[in-house]
Amino acid sequence: MDFQQVGEIDRYLLGVVNGAHSLFFDSLMMTLTSGLTWIPLYIALLYLVIKNNDTMTQIFLAIGCCLLCLFITEFVTEGLVKPAVGRPRPGNDPRWMYDWHVVDNLRGRDFSFFSAHAANTMGITMFFCLLVRSRILSWMMVIWSLVNCYTRLYLAMHYPSDILVGLTFGALAGLVAYLVYYLIFRQVSAKQNYISSQYTSTGYSRADVDVVATALVASYVLAIIWSLIQQ
Numbered sequence: 626m627d628f629q630q631v632g633e634i635d636r637y638l639l640g641v642v643n644g645a646h647s648l649f650f651d652s653l654m655m656t657l658t659s660g661l662t663w664i665p666l667y668i669a670l671l672y673l674v675i676k677n678n679d680t681m682t683q684i685f686l687a688i689g690c691c692l693l694c695l696f697i698t699e700f701v702t703e704g705l706v707k708p709a710v711g712r713p714r715p716g717n718d719p720r721w722m723y724d725w726h727v728v729d730n731l732r733g734r735d736f737s738f739f740s741a742h743a744a745n746t747m748g749i750t751m752f753f754c755l756l757v758r759s760r761i762l763s764w765m766m767v768i769w770s771l772v773n774c775y776t777r778l779y780l781a782m783h784y785p786s787d788i789l790v791g792l793t794f795g796a797l798a799g800l801v802a803y804l805v806y807y808l809i810f811r812q813v814s815a816k817q818n819y820i821s822s823q824y825t826s827t828g829y830s831r832a833d834v835d836v837v838a839t840a841l842v843a844s845y846v847l848a849i850i851w852s853l854i855q856q
Contacts, residue, residue: 690803693802743788
């Protein structure tokens with residue numbers, strides 16, 4: 626299989642997602658792809674970290690390693706790979722830019738390969754999955770990342786291969802950030818074992834995990850309500 630065939634598969638799969646549109650989903654995808662929509666989630670994750678760590682050193686370590694993950698994904702995607710590869714976004718490629726359904730003339734000004742949205746969201750997801758070790762939080766964060774990726778396809782901002790590579794790199798960045806966290810955490814914190822059903826294996830309160838889950842669900846509900854109003 627050569628690059629031309631990969632490109633044809635990319636365009637076909639993008640057409641499947643981008644071609645199934647409606648006014649409601651146009652508005653919903655625009656809302657879900659915005660970082661502002663997920664501010665309640667970010668605040669809830671910050672609350673989770675602050676509430677479940679005993680010292681400022683531990684709190685800043687967790688926050689710092691999460692930011693490290695985002696730095697890695699942003700630097701590599703926006704600073705290195707996108708300029709080097711120079712792949713136009715679907716909506717900006719003169720060969721077939723008018724083949725796609727574009728919402729509110731959102732075409733993007735930079736390059737397509739690979740997706741920073743996918744890398745960033747999966748990086749955060751991987752980091753918190755390893756940090757908290759809660760099954761419900763892990764599933765909800767993975768779904769959150771995939772929803773963000775779906776919006777990029779629906780809006781014709783990326784090809785499927787951009788998303789796939791972004792997810793893979795984001796997962797690796799999240800793993801690296803967690804390993805840095807773990808190595809330092811072992812040096813600054815006493816070893817503890819958590820056997821209570823009220824806590825995860827890493828000592829995070831399940832009640833506080835529920836706060837994050839609630840914030841995430843509330844963000845979806847508000848996005849749907851806002852999209853209905855916008856019609």
